[in-house]
Amino acid sequence: MGRADPRGVGGGFPGSGVRWAIAAGGLLLAALAPAALTDYPVHVLTVAWYYVILASSWNLIAGYAGLFSLAHHVFAGIGGYASALMVIRTGVPVPVGIACGGVLAGAAGYVIGALTLRMRALYLALATWAFAESTRVFVSMEYGITRGDLGLPVPRLFHTSSPRGYYEVFLLLAAATVAGLALLLRSRIGYRLRAIRDDEGAARAAGVNTVRWKRFVFAASSGIAGIGGAAYGHYIGLLSPVGMRFDEMALIIIMVILGGQRTLAGPVIGALLVETVSEALRAYGQIRMVLFALVVLGVMRLYPPGLAGLAREAARARRRGGSPSA
Amino acid sequence: MDTTLIAQYVLAGLVIGVIYCVMAVGITFIYSVMKMINWAMGEFYMIGGYLQYLLITLWLGPSRWYLALPLAVLGAGLLGMLIQRVLLRPMFVGQVERLDEYATIVTISLTVLFRNLAIVLFGPYQFSPRDYAPAVMLGPLPLNGSRLVALLGAIVLLGVFAVGTRWTWFGRALRAAAQNRLGALSAGINLPWVDTLAFGIGVGLAGAAGALLAPVFLVFPESGALSTVKGFEIIVIGGLGSLPGSIVGGLLLGLVESLGSVFFSPSFRDVYGFGLLLLILALRPAGLWGEQTREA
Numbered sequence: 001m002g003r004a005d006p007r008g009v010g011g012g013f014p015g016s017g018v019r020w021a022i023a024a025g026g027l028l029l030a031a032l033a034p035a036a037l038t039d040y041p042v043h044v045l046t047v048a049w050y051y052v053i054l055a056s057s058w059n060l061i062a063g064y065a066g067l068f069s070l071a072h073h074v075f076a077g078i079g080g081y082a083s084a085l086m087v088i089r090t091g092v093p094v095p096v097g098i099a100c101g102g103v104l105a106g107a108a109g110y111v112i113g114a115l116t117l118r119m120r121a122l123y124l125a126l127a128t129w130a131f132a133e134s135t136r137v138f139v140s141m142e143y144g145i146t147r148g149d150l151g152l153p154v155p156r157l158f159h160t161s162s163p164r165g166y167y168e169v170f171l172l173l174a175a176a177t178v179a180g181l182a183l184l185l186r187s188r189i190g191y192r193l194r195a196i197r198d199d200e201g202a203a204r205a206a207g208v209n210t211v212r213w214k215r216f217v218f219a220a221s222s223g224i225a226g227i228g229g230a231a232y233g234h235y236i237g238l239l240s241p242v243g244m245r246f247d248e249m250a251l252i253i254i255m256v257i258l259g260g261q262r263t264l265a266g267p268v269i270g271a272l273l274v275e276t277v278s279e280a281l282r283a284y285g286q287i288r289m290v291l292f293a294l295v296v297l298g299v300m301r302l303y304p305p306g307l308a309g310l311a312r313e314a315a316r317a318r319r320r321g322g323s324p325s326a
Numbered sequence: 327m328d329t330t331l332i333a334q335y336v337l338a339g340l341v342i343g344v345i346y347c348v349m350a351v352g353i354t355f356i357y358s359v360m361k362m363i364n365w366a367m368g369e370f371y372m373i374g375g376y377l378q379y380l381l382i383t384l385w386l387g388p389s390r391w392y393l394a395l396p397l398a399v400l401g402a403g404l405l406g407m408l409i410q411r412v413l414l415r416p417m418f419v420g421q422v423e424r425l426d427e428y429a430t431i432v433t434i435s436l437t438v439l440f441r442n443l444a445i446v447l448f449g450p451y452q453f454s455p456r457d458y459a460p461a462v463m464l465g466p467l468p469l470n471g472s473r474l475v476a477l478l479g480a481i482v483l484l485g486v487f488a489v490g491t492r493w494t495w496f497g498r499a500l501r502a503a504a505q506n507r508l509g510a511l512s513a514g515i516n517l518p519w520v521d522t523l524a525f526g527i528g529v530g531l532a533g534a535a536g537a538l539l540a541p542v543f544l545v546f547p548e549s550g551a552l553s554t555v556k557g558f559e560i561i562v563i564g565g566l567g568s569l570p571g572s573i574v575g576g577l578l579l580g581l582v583e584s585l586g587s588v589f590f591s592p593s594f595r596d597v598y599g600f601g602l603l604l605l606i607l608a609l610r611p612a613g614l615w616g617e618q619t620r621e622a
Contacts, residue, residue, distance in 0.1 A: 121427070133600070141594060286445040287446050293436070297413060300435070301432075
């Protein structure tokens with residue numbers, strides 16, 4: 001149940017070689033996929049990679065560092081609005097705007113991290129939630145700058161609404177996020193974060209600067225979300241406070257839990273699965289969200305390691321010589 | 327500015343404030359016994375509203391709304407107890423690590439579940455039950471009949487709750503569990519059952535607020551969202567786990583919103599509460615009545 005991988009990095013599969021092979025194979029498959037698909041599935045997958053970015057970065061702060069932030073979707077929104085307004089007002093190129101959006105969201109995350117340093121888990125969740133809701137209300141009321149509920153038209157990155165090209169951008173961002181997290185979690189910083197999660201007092205006693213690393217992880221995960229949100233805005237071409245609704249946060253949580261918390265592969269699997277399945281079931285309306293919620297409740301209650309944990313267990317069983325289904 | 331108008335807004339603020347209190351007391355009650363936050367509180371508010379509406383339109387008729395009220399509350403409470411038994415009890419028998427995280431994820435999933443279930447079952451429409459009573463005049467101030475009923479109902483509920491937790495054996499058991507779980511257990515209190523009942527009562531209060539306010543704020547799948555926001559604002563303002571804090575916070579929030587609307591602009595109504603919240607968090611990080619606890 002939520003055990004940290006003994007080797008430290010909670011990858012999905014035993015054996016570094018196998019893991020890399022699967023990751024590389026998946027990446028290759030993902031890179032070649034658009035060639036075989038029409039525009040609509042490519043669009044769905046592009047959005048799915050966007051959610052991979054959000055889910056993975058939330059898994060960093062909530063899963064690995066144990067800071068249960070409920071403002072992740074709003075940091076993505078802050079990145080989106082910051083980048084869009086930069087590009088509209090100052091005319092900088094879109095990639096510069098995206099970078100600025102990431103920096104700004106990271107700075108906002110740093111401030112929130114600093115404000116919530118002393119808070120216990122439940123208060124942190126409440127405080128981040130209050131920040132998220134007040135930001136959303138503010139943005140939807142603030143017609144002068146963000147055009148509020150009317151939505152803000154955003155210049156597109158490639159001046160087209162076709163998902164071709166954007167797909168590669170989001171795939172690259174998602175892959176960079178996951179690779180960056182893998183490196184981070186393998187480093188001393190990753191161990192420090194996990195130590196803070198498991199026992200903050202003990203971590204401090206062992207010489208971990210808990211204040212610095214808690215602020216760091218807030219800034220890092222919010223910054224990643226901000227870059228993702230900024231890129232998303234320049235793909236969809238319209239930003240609105242709807243993306244800052246709490247439902248969006250719930251969706252990220254569903255993706256991470258379903259895929260497997262505290263694993264690198266989990267959020268990737270979860271985000272891809274939830275996004276594609278919910279598109280496939282679009283005709284059936286909201287019943288798909290009911291199903292996802294039920295599945296998540298089942299996962300939490302019966303099998304917390306999620307799909308990535310399932311895969312890991314199957315691989316272990318195979319390595320031991322048993323059949324994977326055993 | 328016209329005194330009558332201000333008095334009118336103060337009255338409206340107090341009426342809404344009392345209803346907010348019911349939500350906040352439910353949240354803080356569940357927290358103090360089970361040490362968890364129920365994020366699905368607003369969904370039980372929504373369920374209370376739907377139950378009330380369905381009972382009135384399908385069975386009892388609009389004139390017998392007062393019979394529907396207790397049934398709606400009971401329905402919401404029983405559903406809460408069922409959910410506690412199936413999903414939340416494992417937290418307390420050593421089957422779950424990281425209790426805060428488990429409770430948060432489960433109850434957030436419940437919000438998604440109930441909200442979308444409401445859309446699937448009843449569609450995204452707004453249902454409006456008829457007003458419970460005709461408008462009345464309190465001195466020079468007119469008051470909508472449903473709001474008056476909601477006000478009185480909320481006061482009665484809070485009164486019953488206060489008396490019940492203070493003077494009955496069961497209320498004492500609940501408070502004992504809130505103060506010291508191990509102590510309560512060794513005094514022979516059946517904690518799992520107390521937890522289940524506490525959760526049922528807490529969400530029953532939310533259901534009651536939803537049923538009482540059904541004609542005022544209407545019944546629709548997301549009707550609980552705003553009440554969750556208010557409830558959480560209040561408990562952060564008043565202090566998590568403090569009943570007096572919830573009452574004072576609720577009234578304060580109702581007043582600030584009302585007076586903010588009359589003195590500044592009504593369109594920013596929902597922002598004033600957050601302003602108050604941030605102010606109080608800056609001055610007293612644990613809320614007005616919150617205990618300054620140390621991390622073990």
